[in-house]
Amino acid sequence: MRLRALTALRRLPLLVVILALAGCVVISPFGRGDNDLHETTVQGEGARKILWLPISGFISDAPSQRALGLVQQPSTLATISRALDKAAEDDAIGAVVLRINSPGGTVAAADEIYARIARYRRETGVPVIASFGGVAASGGYYVAMAADRVIAQPTSITGSIGVIIPGVNASGLLDKIGVDNASYVSAAHKDIMSPLREATPEERAIVQKVVDSLFKRFVSVVEAGRPELDRAHLDDITDGRIFAADDALRLGLIDKIGHIDDVLALARESAGVDSARVIRYYQGRSAPDSILSESAAAGGLRLQAAGMPVDLSFESQAAAQPLYLWRPQGMSP
Template sequence: MPHFAATLRTGLCATVLATALLGLAGCVVISPFGGHDDQLRETTVQGDGDSKILWLPISGFISDAPSRQAFGLVQQQSTLATVTRALDKAEKDDDIGAVVLRINSPGGTVSAADEIHARIQRYHETTGVPVIASFGGVAASGGYYVAMAADTVIAQPTSITGSIGVIIPSVNAKGLLDKLGVEDASYVSAEHKDIMSPLREASPQERRIVQDVIDSLFARFVSVVKAGRPNLDSNHLAEITDGRIFAADDAKRLGLIDRIGHIDDVLALARDKAGVDEARVIRYYRGRSAPRSILAEAATGSGMNFSAAGVPIDLSVDSNAGASQPLYLWQPPGAP
């Protein structure tokens, strides 16, 4: 019997290792631990009553591309897909009296933030349901952009927000390549086809081209902020939009947010806007395990969980990391 158990463990380890290696190689892997459950379900995490408040988390890097975990074995929906599916489901539920966007994000891609902003606006216009943005620890750049679709913005006393601006991450490795005796031998169809190549220095004309793109996207960001924050202190607009971050009290002083409060304050406002004294706070989730509280992470219902000595290991792989694309993102110095 011990020999059988040891053999089973060895076989299981070999299966996990093989599937991991296939995932790293870019192959399509079917998890040996069960199928994928993609149905969107509802669970009550707090409160009572017939009326509902939808608690909709928007966390981490905002993207329109799916992310992968566990060496690529598990694929999770993009932020855009998650928000879109939730709002599509919410549109069909007349019992929802308010939506709370719980934003804890430094931002992400320009296109994803803009599309999520538009989707939230469309939901509000279609249903008339009030939308509240509740800031967690960080709601900066693209995270703040998304919040501009809400009727009311509430930040925690310790929230960091702002970072209104655009960045296209790039590096110039030409000096290093010169030391290694390596030179760029790319073939292009026209002189600007390899614009922003890390293998060579950018020409002044190329810098102007890229800057024009950034300026256009930045102008859109500012217009979205002005539309979402009509009481913004216009005398401090240059300060507000120079990319800096703000603590909650400064954000309120400048008109970037409406209130400062905690989760209980957010839910009290949501009930007030819904016109009810009591309501059930609901969350949507996929998979077999429902989140048990407002702030609990929802399970995906597929793939494998890795841990060492009982401590979960995050094996997430962000497909957007390092990409040379325009970002509404607060990126602290030294961040990957």
């Protein structure tokens, strides 16, 4: 049964092409064909605005490929940077809500997004609130440290403060099947972290030094963003473990537990208004129709078979690079 399913999956691209030629599948523009960001109101009314800015999935500075490679979507970094640049030009925006639902991602992308948010706050004076969805861990928590206030849902999972560089040693398996490492290197450490051989003690020390440096950066960001953090438990807080919302509140990792209505109430209070329109940015023809809608935030293509949308998305995979990421063993980013 599993073999038949895999065989069918491999044939899917050819099937899509055949159906498209037959007129059964329509490959239609998901967007207008321009690169402009557009604004839509998803809730409320009034002259003042609250920008609802989602940060979802694996945080990266590389575009993601979807729909069997037919669709390329902007990276998290590019999406957030463009949104903040647009928001900075709009004096009607009284508050920004970062809706974070992410296990983290690359160190570089998380740190750059953190810096962009901090710069926006500094240059505009607009308050920023971080609102946690189901998961706001590791790099997802890192970017939240640039916000003025942090609110988690009662069921949010957060924490995972730490660094990981994924690696594997397949040399034992290669020995069993008679495959030798035939790499040529310019110096002893050029192939450091190669999966084809066991690491030397010196190489382990080199990589660990990098991890320790990036971890120190993470902890300093948390300490700067959470002045009320319970430093008596700092070693436990920063050992990579995850926390439920109530423990995160007790330890000072968040300010409050609440739902979306509570987040928006705080945003209005921070903006100094009783009412405001909640807006979202989008690129393309289809505007998000609600706060939590995932519709067409970026341009791309949509496949339809007999009038029904076909979801052919695949998540990006992380290479051997430093990550601020909560990734239980066996999970893809």
